[in-house]
Amino acid sequence: MPFDLIKNGLRSASARKPHFSSARDLKKHYDVVIIGAGGHGAAIAYYLAKYHGITDVAVLDKAYLGGGNTARNTAVIRSNYLTEEGIKFYRDSLSLFANLSNEFSYNVMFEQRGQLTLAHSDAAIRNFRWRAEMNSHFGVRSRLLDRAEIRELVPSLSMNESARFPIVGGLWHADGATARHDAVVWGYMRGACERGVELHQLTEVQGIDISDGAVQSVQTNRGRVGCKIAVQAVAGCSSLLAQMAGIRLPIKTFPLQAMVTQPYKPLLVPLVSSPHLHVYVQQTSRGEFVIGGGSDDYPLYNTRSTLEQKESLADGTLELFPFLAQAKILRQWAGITDMTPDYSPIMGPSPIKNYYLDAGWGTWGFKATPICGQTMAQLIATGVTPDLIRPFDLERFYRFQALDETGATAASH
Amino acid sequence: MKRLLCPANGYRNISEFTYGGEYRLEPVNSSERDWADFVYFDDNAAGIVFEWWYHTATSYWFVAQRNTVSDEIIRTYTVAEFESIERDR
Numbered sequence: 278m279p280f281d282l283i284k285n286g287l288r289s290a291s292a293r294k295p296h297f298s299s300a301r302d303l304k305k306h307y308d309v310v311i312i313g314a315g316g317h318g319a320a321i322a323y324y325l326a327k328y329h330g331i332t333d334v335a336v337l338d339k340a341y342l343g344g345g346n347t348a349r350n351t352a353v354i355r356s357n358y359l360t361e362e363g364i365k366f367y368r369d370s371l372s373l374f375a376n377l378s379n380e381f382s383y384n385v386m387f388e389q390r391g392q393l394t395l396a397h398s399d400a401a402i403r404n405f406r407w408r409a410e411m412n413s414h415f416g417v418r419s420r421l422l423d424r425a426e427i428r429e430l431v432p433s434l435s436m437n438e439s440a441r442f443p444i445v446g447g448l449w450h451a452d453g454a455t456a457r458h459d460a461v462v463w464g465y466m467r468g469a470c471e472r473g474v475e476l477h478q479l480t481e482v483q484g485i486d487i488s489d490g491a492v493q494s495v496q497t498n499r500g501r502v503g504c505k506i507a508v509q510a511v512a513g514c515s516s517l518l519a520q521m522a523g524i525r526l527p528i529k530t531f532p533l534q535a536m537v538t539q540p541y542k543p544l545l546v547p548l549v550s551s552p553h554l555h556v557y558v559q560q561t562s563r564g565e566f567v568i569g570g571g572s573d574d575y576p577l578y579n580t581r582s583t584l585e586q587k588e589s590l591a592d593g594t595l596e597l598f599p600f601l602a603q604a605k606i607l608r609q610w611a612g613i614t615d616m617t618p619d620y621s622p623i624m625g626p627s628p629i630k631n632y633y634l635d636a637g638w639g640t641w642g643f644k645a646t647p648i649c650g651q652t653m654a655q656l657i658a659t660g661v662t663p664d665l666i667r668p669f670d671l672e673r674f675y676r677f678q679a680l681d682e683t684g685a686t687a688a689s690h
Numbered sequence: 691m692k693r694l695l696c697p698a699n700g701y702r703n704i705s706e707f708t709y710g711g712e713y714r715l716e717p718v719n720s721s722e723r724d725w726a727d728f729v730y731f732d733d734n735a736a737g738i739v740f741e742w743w744y745h746t747a748t749s750y751w752f753v754a755q756r757n758t759v760s761d762e763i764i765r766t767y768t769v770a771e772f773e774s775i776e777r778d779r
């Protein structure tokens with residue numbers, strides 16, 4: 278990789294090849310059709326090709342590669358969840374993330390800087406203690422911090438005791454990390470395309486043909502495409518795709534907004550989150566402060582931004598980092614997120630034969646990209662749901678076995 | 691800020707209201723599966739929908755017709771008004 282840089286830097290014409298299969302006609306039929314070319318769709322394609330030799334695969338996207346929530350997320354990667362099922366799942370995703378740059382020979386800028394969640398109440402401390410115990414039990418680094426330890430860890434954080442909601446403690450997750458979101462989806466898609474997978478952008482799925490209870494083909498704006506197996510990985514549009522297959526989902530689509538300041542010198546290493554103030558802040562490796570928070574208050578299929586949400590984010594940020602009062606906001610944006618009632622995803626089979634679900638990723642699905650891709654690929658290739666994701670099937674709601682991650686997710690992503 | 695016409699309190703800032711879920715009727719004499727569906731599942735439609743809304747300060751429930759793509763509130767109804775329209779449909 279570094280040698281390539283020197284070699285190509287000295288040439289007048291770039292010797293670099295395009296990373297993704299260039300546009301070509303859609304075939305009449307594929308073994309597997311993946312709907313949605315976000316990180317999840319790309320990762321499924323990659324692992325299908327790499328581990329299962331399944332390369333007669335088309336990844337279809339109505340817009341462009343990685344332009345959905347994958348492009349919009351704030352790249353918090355962590356595994357300090359609350360349920361056994363959640364902790365194990367995200368823990369395995371983190372270990373795949375740590376090796377992703379080597380795997381792709383493509384720098385995804387994975388940085389394990391640690392993540393700090395702040396408590397402003399005794400109730401939060403109780404929740405953190407519970408999470409720290411659960412996390413440690415399953416091999417995730419997670420422990421309670423007092424005020425003095427927090428001050429040492431994040432000197433730029435305001436520990437003002439007369440603040441509206443003074444900080445009383447924190448949950449320190451040394452495994453917490455971040456990565457360059459675009460590079461993750463590009464790395465997966467390049468690896469998939471090198472092995473023969475086709476990427477078709479500007480290809481919208483508009484209908485799903487089912488007969489004898491099994492998927493037969495998908496209808497697109499470029500014609501009908503037959504398939505043995507189809508999987509949907511369309512985040513905010515999950516309910517709309519599922520409805521084309523006659524499936525109802527326990528999902529509501531809410532906008533989630535974020536924003537970023539002008540760049541500063543590096544001064545904040547860990548990712549800092551305050552569920553109480555509905556805000557989280559981190560400094561990117563190019564110096565900008567990325568600021569995110571909770572979802573909008575009501576469902577919407579629209580990526581508009583609101584002044585109220587920006588005010589609320591600024592309000593929480595200034596309580597934690599008052600020195601940002603003069604910062605200029607460079608960009609702000611929103612994505613539409615597929616929220617489940619228990620803040621856990623839905624992965625696995627659907628009521629339609631050979632039609633699989635990769636949905637319900639809400640505000641937390643970027644960190645799951647590698648493990649979800651790997652386990653969903655295994656499911657598609659073998660027809661057997663891997664143990665790691667079995668608890669996350671759609672049927673759990675009919676069994677009344679929700680996997681409640683509310684307390685470990687809200688405003689932390 | 692977006693404003694919403696509350697049938698009891700007139701136009702108020704939308705921040706005074708709480709979204710209360712899709713309008714639908716409680717299942718009667720139903721199976722556990724129907725109940726799971728009622729409790730957890732949603733149409734989550736992209737388009738014009740009817741929903742429960744709540745004016746938080748005055749604890750007042752009503753029904754709103756809203757476009758979930760354009761972010762417009764089309765009409766609001768008192769519960770009695772809405773139920774009589776529903777009956778006639």
Ligand SMILES: Cc1cc2nc3c(=O)[nH]c(=O)nc-3n(C[C@H](O)[C@H](O)[C@H](O)COP(=O)(O)OP(=O)(O)OC[C@H]3O[C@@H](n4cnc5c(N)ncnc54)[C@H](O)[C@@H]3O)c2cc1C
Binds near residue numbers: 354569
């Ligand atoms: C502001 C924001 C911050 C976030 N922060 C974090 C975070 O810090 N950490 C974290 O882990 N997660 C975070 N998330 C959540 C995370 O971004 C998502 O869960 C994740 O990116 C989902 O990936 P995906 O590949 O499933 O979906 P996407 O990347 O959204 O890809 C879905 C694709 O499907 C396509 N599509 C939709 N409908 C159709 C159709 N009919 N036909 C064909 N294609 C279609 C879309 O064009 C899109 O490209 C955040 C989300 C947002 C919006």
